[in-house]
Amino acid sequence: MIMLNIADALTEQGMADIDIAHIYDFLTHYVYDDNSPDLTALLRTNAAYRGFRCPFKELPQCRGWEPGFSNRYFTEDIPLGLCIYKVVADIVNVATPTIDKVIIWAQSHMGKENILNATLSGRDVIETSALQRFGIHCVEQL
Known part of the structure; x- marks a missing residue:
């Protein structure tokens, strides 16, 4: 939805010629038939995710498990994915509370600082x- x-917002703010016909919400993009599963079923059954493991x-000392924060799902998807969505949303004044929460949570475990004072202005934005x-x-400028 974001x-x-x-x-x-981009079309309203001067980019009226941008083609947004191919932009869908997550479920519309990944559900291919009329038997639309819920999100959990989608992630379990979609061929694109077959073999995907977090x-x-x-x-x-057998205290459990934690995500591998040095894995590419964090080291690439945060700075090269979510941070881009965040900055474009900031440019057009669209709030990104969930993206912000994910970036802040991940950066706290990765020793990074991308979001600072609610904006993408931390010391590691250069990365x-x-x-x-x-x-x-x-x-x-876009």
């Missing part, structure tokens, strides 16, 4: 593909 909100590592690294700060 991508639809961002696309709508990398965990065992904690010392992301955030648009401001390339001098883009407003819709007109």
Whole structure:
């Protein structure tokens, strides 16, 4: 839904020629038939996710497990994915509370700082593909 909100805001703020016809919400994008499963069933049964495992590592002294924060699902998907959505949403004034929570949670475990004071302005933004690294700060520059 956030991508639809961002696309709508972009068209409202001067990018009327942008083609948003191919932007769908998650379930619409990944459900291929009329037997639309719920999200859990989708993740379990969709061929695109077959074999996908979330990398965990065992904690010392049999204290359980935690996500492997050095895995590419964190080291790539946060700075090269969520941070880009966040900065474009910020440019068009679309709130991203869930994205913010995920980035803040992940960065706290990864020893990174991307979000600072509710904006993508932390010391490690230089390691992301955030648009401001390339001098883009407003819709007109897009």
